Amino acid sequence: MQPRFATFTHQGETHYGAITDQGVVELSSRFPQWPTLREVIEAQGLSQLAEATAKHKANILQSEITYRIPIPMPEKLICVGVNFPDRNEEYKDGQSALSNPSLFIRFPRSFVGHDVPLTRPPESPQLDYEGEIVIVIGKGGRRIPEATALDHIAALSLCNEGTIRDWVRHAKFNVTQGKNFDGTGSIGPWLVPYADESQIADIRLTTRVNGELRQDDRTSRMIFSFRKIINYISTFTTLVSGDMIVTGTPTGAGARFDPPIWLKPGDVMEVEAEGIGILRNGVVDETR
Structure with missing residues (x-):
């Protein structure tokens, strides 16, 4: 089994560690x-964590921890929109896929960890799910060539890129509002160290809601490859260690049903990807 490194709270303190079958x-x-997994990645220290994991026994039960997002305060959290062919067709605007990815920014506070409920805000009932794969930047850089882009990946994770649908349409040119309500998305459960291109070339990515399969696609069908995404983003901003890139969701979100199916308290979502794991979250209403 590949090493799996998580950030978590235990007895009121935040730590990082390895998640094993034993605990x-x-x-x-x-x-x-x-101090955090961000500094581990910056120092290229994931292999040292793996060595330490092999030498030590589990000393905390999984039931005793609360998962946090793996990189507590990344400098950048950049999301890619409309990155699967069927997803582009959902827009029914007659446009073929564009030659460059659509991007937007999310704030760390908008995400919770694995097994922590997403929060439905009182401003809108239109909380929706989007299962996605996350790449975590290891070696930073600017204007990174596509040919060497994958050398800059340190690890992989999962995201439920929860969205308040009506709030992404409040203005003409942006989706920022609907993508950044506190606690409406999740990242985790952990980081899986990146090894080589075969690990990401054809991952099956699925999302289930209350056990029902809603999203199902493969990374080999992405419009913009991991290489292209890293190259494009690093053209206009310097990527640094610990930056997280959320790479796009397949078709099948709740907004695309007729009528739409919004998330409600008590629902359970599972985002799963081969070789990475399962990111699970419930839903609760925000209390004020």
């Missing part, structure tokens, strides 16, 4: 030079 191997206290 959690707490690692942050063994590497005080790296």
Whole structure:
């Protein structure tokens, strides 16, 4: 089994460690030079964490932790929109896929960790799901060539890129509002270290709601490859260690049903990808 590194809270303190079949191997206290997984990645230290995991037994039960997003405060959280062929057709605007990806920014506070409920805000009932794969930048860079772009990936994770649908249509040119309500999305459960291109070339990505399969596609069908995404984004901004790129969702979100099916308290979503794992979240109403 590949190493799986998570950020979590245990007994009121935040740590990082390895998730194993036997439980959690707490690692942050063994590497005080790296306060979070962001610093681990910056120092190219994931292999050292893997070595430490092999040497130590699990010392915390999984049932005793609360998952957080794996990189607590990434400098950038950049999301790619409309990155699967059927997703482009959903817009019914007669346009073929464009030659460059659509992008938007999310704030870390808009995400929770694995097994933590998403929050439906009182301003709108239109909370929707979007299952996606996340790439975490290891080696930073600017104007990164497509040929070497994959060398800049440190790890993979999953995202439920929860969206307040009516709020993405409040203005003419942006979706920022509907994508950034506190706690409406999730990232996790953990980071899986990136090895080589075969690991990401044809991943099956699915989303289930209350056990019903809603989204199902493969990364080999993405309009913009991982290479293209890294190349394009790094053209206008310097990517740094720990930046997280959410790479796009397949067709099948709740907004595309007739009538739309919005998430409600009690629903359970599972985003799953081969070789990465399952990201699970419920839904609760925000209390004010």
